[in-house]
Amino acid sequence: MNRLSKIKIFLGLAYLGIVSLVVIAFFYFGANTFLSPSYLVENKNYIFELRDQNLFLISSVYFFFSIIWVFLMGFGTPLIIFAGFAFGTILGSILSIFSFTIGATLLYLFANHYFKDLVEKYLGTKYASIKQNVNQNELSYFFSLRVIPGIPFPIKNLLPVLFNMKLKNFFLATLFGEAAPIIISVSIFSGLSNAFESDKDLNLNLLFSPEIFFPLLALAMMSLIANFVKKKYFNRGV
Template identity: 35%
Template sequence: MRRILPLLVLIALAVAAFVLLHGVGWDDLARHQGELKDWVSAHPIASVALYLAVYIATVALSLPQAALVTVSGGFLFGAVLGTMLTVIGATTGATILVVVVRSAFAQLLDRNRHRIPQRVQVRLARDGFSYLLAIRLVPLFPFWIVNLACVVVGVRLTVFVPATLLGIIPVSFILSSIGSGLGTILAQGHKPDLSVLFSPHILLPLLALAVVSLLPSLLRRRPNAGV
């Protein structure tokens, strides 16, 4: 019960947050953007701490408002600081989720670990960092699904944390940069176009980075094609 209790708490908080935040979006940010900016200016340290807490909770609870919070970080703190806070918050929240879920299902996961082919387990142990980094770099895979997949395949925290932290920097910076110009967009009555992440001039460089991150594992496999 001690293992499952933290997971039950997360689930209860996620349900409550989903109900409370249902419908919250860009219109709400547009209405309160002046007040938010003023509060951040008047309380710089408290606003940073609050943003980190909100982001950690958003990721740990796998809430759908993560993109909204990321863009808001760029709007409130600028592209650079917004990116730093987002990366720290997202990595911390994802780590909390992984630890809680892994603890809750430790026995079940251990009993079924043999179902993962031995070759896959060997590659994950050897090249898990490269694989996870490549996945994080490309915004095609839902963040929370990757988190849970890492639990299932048994990615170690010593791999999960640095690969997540480094892998989410590019997309976080892009969204924070969009957020830094959000005031003008909202003032004109528009909403930010986040589909820019999937435009060729953004997606192709990210795919290239993902391929580069996989090169060490690909080069190691060449002499031992059968491994």
């Protein structure tokens, strides 16, 4: 075993160790409660005050934390909830789209260099149709794959390892492929945040307010289109 192989093994094990420690610490210290809807509702006044007084700082912390979180294969939903609740549709979407894209790109680079064999072993068979169907237009293919429901976000970031996707294409497909679902999701939680901030009563009528109803409608339409694309252009293996 040469020196380069030893370095790869060391860095790979270090990454897995860090991921494990972060997950354990995240739940052991109850950090997951800070991103839960119940915590956000109960502490809404404090969060809104903190945001208004330290918008740049809070935005920066969220941005860099999201990059690290996505790189460590964390799920995006808790961050989306917080972004919509704390920053609103525009700022929350911008911060999330770019931080998620950067984090996903770093994860892809790292996995493609250090975990290629593991990705092939555990994902190659289940998602074999991707490897078979991808062609020279990998950008369009992976962009479509990004909007298909049912594939966890961290897995989507690892799948391009199977066909050694160009870094530029991965970045662009992630940036534009994740933009629509992120904007829609952030808009929904931003609408709920506005309702909480104005102390509106929480009932079913709230779902029919324009700032919540239209994002929900867009989400439903996007899911229908994505399912249609999946059935028409992708094998059942995806």
